[in-house]
Amino acid sequence: MSSATTDTPIRDLVVPHNGFAGNRINQFPTKRPPGYFTPDADPVAVKEFYEANGFIVLENAFNEAEIEALKLETTQICRGERGELPDHPKADPSETDDDVLRRFLCIHFPHKYSEPMLRAIHNKPTIDALKTVIGPNVKCMQSMLFIKSSGKPGQAWHQDEDYIPTRDRSLTGSWISMDRATQNNGCLWVIPGSHKHGIIWDQEWHADRRFDCAEQSVDFPYRDEESIPVEVEPGSVVFFNGYLLHRSLPNKAPEGTYRRALVNHYMSCESRLHWGTPPEGVSVSRFDYRDIIVVAGKDPMAHKGYEDIQKPSVRPSGEGGCDKWGGKTRQYQDELDSIEKTKV
């Protein structure tokens, strides 16, 4: 439950809450709700919906062969075939794909060593949609490969600009679905229109086992009931604004199934990127993180050159604790309860 307050501004909602999936768990609707487009859609309508609601779905952005290639590549990455991941030795050939895939919730920066993941960043329908919602000059700074096998947690309410701040609020997530994403297996949920406040809400630790080690946004003026599930078919891309409140819930589908998604983040080339800590002597306002890929148009900052900073890494899922992300400050309620018990 979000921390709704009563004195915050009323939002202007375009998407009706009860437009589609409703309570029909596991029944993908044949009639698409508002906000679902195909690559031949009128860019004016796409932009209008995106600006009003903070997200759109682009169906058929990736074809079946491209999605199959991404799934195969996901397995190779998890097996360590593209390079060893920190704290995760290469899989033994005797291990099944399931054994290996189940170890990971998410791998950050897969495009740094995987050709198919890098190619996905340049997907043509994706770039066309990004030019529509961001503008002619677009750069990419991150990729995240969610594997999310059954039983794995989701991510609590958050805004991506909280982590990747742009100067012009152009941050756009592109969430590429490799499996059918449903309420049951942990699809994205969004609060339509929540990007419009232009506020980055505070965050705090949630202690909730449904979610991974990242904190949750708090004190925003919405209730959980106002969010909508974004259920999509494989090959669809959900584009969402960096200020949009969104989350995902655990994967409750049968064992041996996955809700795989590749999430890439883009922004305008005109904006400097204040990501991480500026080098000594550089002010925050002048700092421009340069580990980026220009995917459309021109980069006005090209003269600064480009860097290779990030390396692929494994995101902690919460199993085994969250020490790596929050030290001892991020403990789940059951962990806190058992510490309390030992005191008695």
Ligand SMILES: O=C(O)CCC(=O)C(=O)O
């Ligand atoms: O895929 C998910 O479960 C969550 C993704 C997400 O929250 C994000 O990419 O910001």
